[in-house]
Amino acid sequence: MSEFQRYQWKVVGRSLSAKQRGDISELSSHISVRSDSAEVSYHWSGFKHDPIAVLKRYFDIHLYEANWGTQDVAFRFDADTVEVADLSLFAMGETLTVVEADGSVLVDAWFEENWIESAHGYYDEYDEADWRLDAFEAIHRQLMDGDYRGIFLLWLNACELNLEENADSTVPLPMGMGQLKDEHKTLADFVGVCGGLMKAAAERSDPLPAETAPQEDLAHHLGKLSKARKEEYLQQLLDGDATAVQSALRRELRSLGKQPRRSRSVKNISYRELADAARCAAEQEARRIKEEKEKRRRDYLAELERREDEIWDRVNERVAKKETKAYDEAVLLLRALEDLWTTRGDREYFLNAVRLIAEEFPRLTGFRGRLEEAGWLNPKREHLLLPIKRERWSEKNPLQREIDLKW
Template sequence: MVERYYDAHLYLVNWGTHRIMLRLPKAVLGLKQAERYCVGDQVSAWTSGGHLVLDFTSEAEEEYWEDDVERSLSAIIGIRAELAAGDLRPLYLAWLSAYGTWERDEDAFDYDEEDILEPPVPPGLGSLSAPQRALADFLRLDHDLLAAAAEASLPAQPVQHDKKALAAWIGTLPAKRKDALLLRVMEEDGAKVRWELLREFGGETTGQEVETERTVAELLDAATARRHVREQQEAARRAEEQAHQEQERRQARELRLNRLAKDLDAAWDVLETSIGTKTPREYDLAVELLRDLHALALRDKHVGAFTQRLTHLRERHQGKPSLIKRLNDAGLTAE
């Protein structure tokens, strides 16, 4: 159906298959160029008539259905125009995501594929477009693997299509070719004509592809190293945040205890009022206040007085099982 009728097709299965197919004119993206990024069944390309068909697939066992993933085509479809304009980042992302499967499934490839060299690295991997980010997510491309690969990618420089320069370039085109192009536009082939001319004029991005000596194994190892460093940094940040929050909690509690210490009798009166409402919420507030009074007794060394008042409180309200249970669960047993 894609070969004959459709320019894009997205396929999903709830056990974890993500697949997207794209059709482009052969004139804007050749088979040999695309084949450099092919990986088995995960990334394939072939020609049909005057078109090139690309097929990207990601397999993973899903524990739950991802919300809105069926709407991914509208977010991804922009890569078709990018590819047609000469931006090969989508092909590289598909290649990288295919070998990234190895991190989830150790049987995904034969071990001799560890020594396969990566294809040319296109510029701009460190600053993906929105459709490219959507494609990377759809194909489950690991962020650390992408970051490791992007280290070899040169910055992409957007081309500013100066109208004067564009007009001058168009003026150099032979009249016969202009007539042929205009005829194609009239025959509803306008998008293809635009892509061809954009590529010939200079494309939408400039930048040099990089030929590296990195192997698949080296890329995966680099991703693992980056992940380890990132996780360590995140753990350190979480520990610092938790320590800061704990310090704030201790300071807040110290302020509460200081306020309670100014009038203990008033605090115990508040307790009695809360308990007298006989509502679960007020019982919970009473238990929290008792915890603070206990902490204050420990701090100021008047545990005996606290224990005595707690014992009397429990005796007066022993007919309230819900309250007594809360006190017992909180360790406020007066023993």
């Protein structure tokens, strides 16, 4: 497979200016720049600039993926729009960092050697309204609103990839892990969060509080803001970033009204607890599947035994039709009977019975050839391709394959 890298950026709640779009266009000869996002892909070489520096200067979200198992998810916030102390609780060494500098907060999750089976291929073409960037925009807005489910998922993946170092790491368990939305599932797919860990977290997470009308509740506290403070918000709104202004205003009004952010939790959880729970659940599921498979196998063999005479008669009837399709059906039924007699420990009885059928129809070379290919008859003359044909036939028709007995 050839090399592949994709870089994507997006702004939240605003648009890029004409000058910004022009500056970004000069970063690469084939970068695609839109009013609120940019994207560039490489099948050789790579981006010549620091993508995080580009994020800090122009954007709020950055995604990176390479087909050698690397993903990067980075969010930029104005420092007064998020609770830095809360976000920092999820930091994990160099894999998941939360850094405040120059009035901004950068949350960066970098995953190396993270081989995943993505639901979407590396070479998929995305339309201009890139659904994935839209999903990460929703995560960005949630983090500003105190909903930490997105960063918790990143923390889970960081722990799993650095298991020896972080097995005992503990963080607050956000509410609503059992109520994940499409954007959370998109994030989990992008970085490959373990489904078992997500399920264990969902089982231990408190539900989100019932939806209320937060704007109406918060509006009661607008009178507590000074005139100067209100004018500050209006000036910030005029300057551009409506989403950041809205988040900061809500944050301040919640503080004035002493309302908790909706997905914060006083319940802490360790990665080890979640991993142990996921492992136990996987073992239980494996036992259930094994027991179900064994029961299905017993039921199938019981039906074969009950209908054995009927199946032998059906084989003779299909062979007597002297038609290609009928031969194929007869051979599959014989495979079922071979399974039954092998289980009984007397496969030789089955082979003798097949030889008798072949002797009953000595001129049906097409049918005999199928029996030779299945390995039930020796060929009358050597055929160089017969071993290969037998191997392919066995792969296509394994001995314990359940044959459809409905006719």
